[in-house]
Amino acid sequence: MPVMNINVWEGFSEETKQKWVKGLTDLTVDLLNMPPDKVTVILHDVPQYNWAQAGTIATDPEFLGKSRNTVIPQKEFK
Template sequence: MPYVNIKVTGGIEAPSTEQKRKIIKGITDLLVQILDKNPATTFVIIEEVAMDNWGVAGKTTTERRSEN
């Protein structure tokens, strides 16, 4: 029973509903193909994290995006 947790930045960078659908289907299909897992018991969770709550190199994603 695989459980896959994907974290992405939210807000203006959040994936669309259609993109999330494709991610869930693609990950599920990949686990079926490579690990022979049952899609009925394969869980894919997408979590959106606010850009102020996601940090890299001592800065929030909001700060890093404003520098570019």
């Protein structure tokens, strides 16, 4: 049955995680028409210094801007 592995920045409260996990489980139960005991959610707390996007570590003060780089570099093919 479904096993959801979710990587998330560390720091969310246990209460927030509980609400999130409950919502994910409820949605999965409704969409796949299965009992809740068949749905597994695993949250992985990842420190920001171990998270990177677009070549920038999340602890970089300019992470939000740098990680939104949508320009595809043009390469010359020879």
